[in-house]
Amino acid sequence: MRWMFLLAALLLTAACDTGGPLPTSGIDPRDQARLDSFVEVIKVVEPVAESECKDFALARNCNFQIQVDTDPKEPANAFQSLDRLGRPVITFTMSLIDTTQNKDELAFVLAHETSHHVLGHLARQAQNAQAGARILGQMATMDGANPVTIARARQIGAELGARSFSKEFELEADHLGTIITYEAGFDPLKGAAYFDRLPDPGDQFLGSHPPNAARKQMVYDTMRQIRATVAAGRPVSARTVVEAGG
Template identity: 25%
Template structure:
């Protein structure tokens, strides 16, 4: 009887924690945003200890310029954050954004993103994961599905293993050998939100498709590990093309309002 009551209480709490994403998709969010932001800050500090920071001042300024143009268009809490941008001296074509206002870009991405608009495509996509609270959703889902069944195992587990798992759920596990790709729906959501975000910042959204063509060529037809393995290149580019009319409207409005990034 007591087990049934506890189960009903747990279900009620989970239902109460359901929210709606920016595109109208139902999400589970069990944790307060402040706690997720703290996790993001801790994860970013760990990455900075593990990966060398680039000493190329020109490239760092370029990446920061693009990221700043993107984040300046944010509203709400994210718009009030002074985003921390770091260029890591790492050859893999990788990038990530973490809750609380952290953006990391690997120097290897600059070999694939051939201009500011293509780099903005990736950065806006990663920031979109933060805007859509995908980290909270992933951690909440893992907690809801595993807390009851694996509580004892988790309590007795290796802290380093648990930390790696958490890094994966936050979206930066690839650096630590724990690759937990975002789901198909999360990736598509980040693509569309990111497309509109880069366009609103004045970056040419048409370059998003060219970026993915570069990605396909660089990876021999396979997506790089910083993005999900679920959507194929073709499907992703089709989705971007479908969202292009709205993005182009935002792009033209941004240009009319004087938002013309010139990051070099």
């Protein structure tokens, strides 16, 4: 049986308004302990992500809703989406939570996913998909293709367009995610150790994710910028870290 739990509820003191206590029926006690640990991470990371979201002002809704899919058949995954009202939803599968080794890793993954929303990646991805569909559709039309072929060309164009900057988006989310993780009081370097246990996608053409080594390097580089910001006596935020990095 699948259980989808909304963890924002009354457990968050910031902006979430889903209301109601966290359900516990049907949950393995070991999973419940991990969920409780995840809630503790959410309490600290979500307000920081929301603050950065409002500072960037790219998203209209910065009120994050965090949920967990506890279906054991679902693979380890975390992703960002929008509900019908445009509210950002961050979904973790229980399998992913089970694969993390500490709160730093949970915090980093959560910060990374919220960063996709803060940076407007879903909207930018949709724009790229539309552009790809239009270009290949026009090319097929000019080539005299039939409607079925044109539709297929548009579909392929959309898929290629959506993937065209996906690696860059992941690295951007790793950069901001590192800052949010640090601001929330967790260790991004310990959090990035999660990459060591992920299958390495390599540097594939139009791959959805960059190599794990590149992602870890982004975390290390961002931490150097954070240290420079701290050394200069400035508060750490996305804006001050970028300025420190030159």
